[in-house]
Amino acid sequence: MPKVVLYHNPRRPLEETTMPLPLRLRWILTVLALASTILWPAGPVMADRSSEKRPPNLVILYADDAGYADFGFQDHVAAEMRGLTPHIDAIAASGARCTNAYMSGAVCSPSRAGMLTGRYQQRFGHELNIPPGYMKGGMALSEKTIADRLRAVGYRTGIIGKWHLGYPPPYQPNRRGFDEFFGLLQGSRPYFPMKKVTPHRVLQHNGKPTPEEGYVTDRIGDGAVRFIRQSARQPFFLFVSFTAPHGPLHPKPEVERQLASIENAKRRKYAGLIKTLDDNVGKIMDTLRELKLDKNTLVVFTNDNGGQTLTGAVNAPLRGRKGMIWEGGIRVPMAFCWPGRIPPGSRIDAPVISLDFLPTFVAAAGATVDPAWKLDGIDLLPRLTGKTDRLPERSLFWRIHGPQRESAVRRGRWKLVLLKHTPQTEPQLYDLDSDISETTDVASQHPEIVKSLRRELAEWESELISPKWGSPRRKKRRADR
Numbered sequence: 001m002p003k004v005v006l007y008h009n010p011r012r013p014l015e016e017t018t019m020p021l022p023l024r025l026r027w028i029l030t031v032l033a034l035a036s037t038i039l040w041p042a043g044p045v046m047a048d049r050s051s052e053k054r055p056p057n058l059v060i061l062y063a064d065d066a067g068y069a070d071f072g073f074q075d076h077v078a079a080e081m082r083g084l085t086p087h088i089d090a091i092a093a094s095g096a097r098c099t100n101a102y103m104s105g106a107v108c109s110p111s112r113a114g115m116l117t118g119r120y121q122q123r124f125g126h127e128l129n130i131p132p133g134y135m136k137g138g139m140a141l142s143e144k145t146i147a148d149r150l151r152a153v154g155y156r157t158g159i160i161g162k163w164h165l166g167y168p169p170p171y172q173p174n175r176r177g178f179d180e181f182f183g184l185l186q187g188s189r190p191y192f193p194m195k196k197v198t199p200h201r202v203l204q205h206n207g208k209p210t211p212e213e214g215y216v217t218d219r220i221g222d223g224a225v226r227f228i229r230q231s232a233r234q235p236f237f238l239f240v241s242f243t244a245p246h247g248p249l250h251p252k253p254e255v256e257r258q259l260a261s262i263e264n265a266k267r268r269k270y271a272g273l274i275k276t277l278d279d280n281v282g283k284i285m286d287t288l289r290e291l292k293l294d295k296n297t298l299v300v301f302t303n304d305n306g307g308q309t310l311t312g313a314v315n316a317p318l319r320g321r322k323g324m325i326w327e328g329g330i331r332v333p334m335a336f337c338w339p340g341r342i343p344p345g346s347r348i349d350a351p352v353i354s355l356d357f358l359p360t361f362v363a364a365a366g367a368t369v370d371p372a373w374k375l376d377g378i379d380l381l382p383r384l385t386g387k388t389d390r391l392p393e394r395s396l397f398w399r400i401h402g403p404q405r406e407s408a409v410r411r412g413r414w415k416l417v418l419l420k421h422t423p424q425t426e427p428q429l430y431d432l433d434s435d436i437s438e439t440t441d442v443a444s445q446h447p448e449i450v451k452s453l454r455r456e457l458a459e460w461e462s463e464l465i466s467p468k469w470g471s472p473r474r475k476k477r478r479a480d481r
């Protein structure tokens with residue numbers, strides 16, 4: 001039997017001990033009736049009329065390896081992608097676009113660890129992708145997730161899709177704050193049914209494998225819809241972690257035929273994955289509207305890292321791709337919507353990062369961030385809702401253990417990059433306001449800025465620990481799986 005969390009306002013506790021007997025009985029019957037509708041819904045479960053007075057539902061729609069230029073709402077959208085993502089574009093049009101948005105990691109698993117904890121993942125050793133089949137650990141058990149924080153204040157929590165944060169049972173979603181998990185533990189899998197499944201690639205429901213049937217992106221979209229319908233009467237947090245458009249390039253044949261005008265075969269197949277991703281985002285947004293939940297739901301759409309150009313993504317005009325410290329590896333499309341709270345057509349040009357999701361969601365839920373959590377993100381709500389027209393200036397940091405040991409810091413318009421991080425390496429400085437493509441190193445022209453940023457970067461790195469798995473000196477860079 002699924003776990004049920006009944007919402008009540010913690011500021012107005014139920015006073016059972018002083019309630020007259022008839023009223024107490026009526027209250028008990030009401031609760032039992034509510035529970036029965038959650039456990040055994042006969043049809044679509046509609047939100048009750050007071051839903052807009054309760055804390056908002058919170059939804060993250062997370063693409064995988066998509067390109068910076070591959071969604072219609074982007075300023076630099078590729079020509080062949082115009083009109084291909086109407087549902088995703090509608091999120092941006094009805095809310096706020098973030099034009100300088102980042103992930104804290106340049107590959108799949110680290111970016112998820114940072115986003116879910118609100119802390120730089122290098123602080124707890126989650127700097128590299130978890131290798132397939134790795135059974136010695138996962139995202140540090142000392143860390144609490146968004147789901148942990150929100151479940152503590154009455155939210156029902158769910159993740160649908162890709163996990164990629166640990167294979168042993170203590171590291172799996174149902175032990176990391178999520179009431180519901182429908183998805184895969186590994187980083188990717190074929191989109192069509194597999195003839196021979198493995199425990200980490202099969203789509204499971206709360207630990208139990210499900211039959212191999214249907215198209216994976218559709219199954220993730222359907223799973224998200226089911227969760228929303230089952231949770232409509234209480235506040236919920238939903239993390240929809242799509243595998244699309246991560247490889248393999250297996251679009252639906254009928255969708256690929258619709259895109260026959262895209263001559264390049266790799267690009268056409270990749271666009272097919274994006275098209276079906278958008279269709280399922282539309283399915284999720286339609287369900288929120290059908291159940292009259294849309295006006296009380298904060299939704300963010302984004303991507304887990306820079307686009308993987310090796311499988312067809314386009315990051316133009318950014319330099320680099322997934323796995324790199326350049327903008328093409330860490331800068332992502334991002335849009336928020338919350339009808340009635342976030343003004344439509346808004347644009348936020350200040351740098352934001354996925355670490356901001358946790359404090360923003362906690363604030364939206366009416367709760368307070370405890371300083372003991374030592375979060376690295378900030379609450380974006382005042383800026384998103386127009387209560388302020390600026391965010392506090394701050395520095396954002398990145399480090400990637402790899403053949404080049406790359407690290408970087410951004411403050412305002414300036415980005416400092418260090419490659420092959422040794423005392424002999426000369427830092428590079430870029431003015432991202434005028435040089436988004438990172439083509440012109442201006443370090444020699446601004447020595448004081450270089451000195452200041454390099455000091456900040458060194459201080460931040462002194463707080464980090466070494467990666468808990470993987471080798472920083474692998475000769476051959478392996479693709480995320």
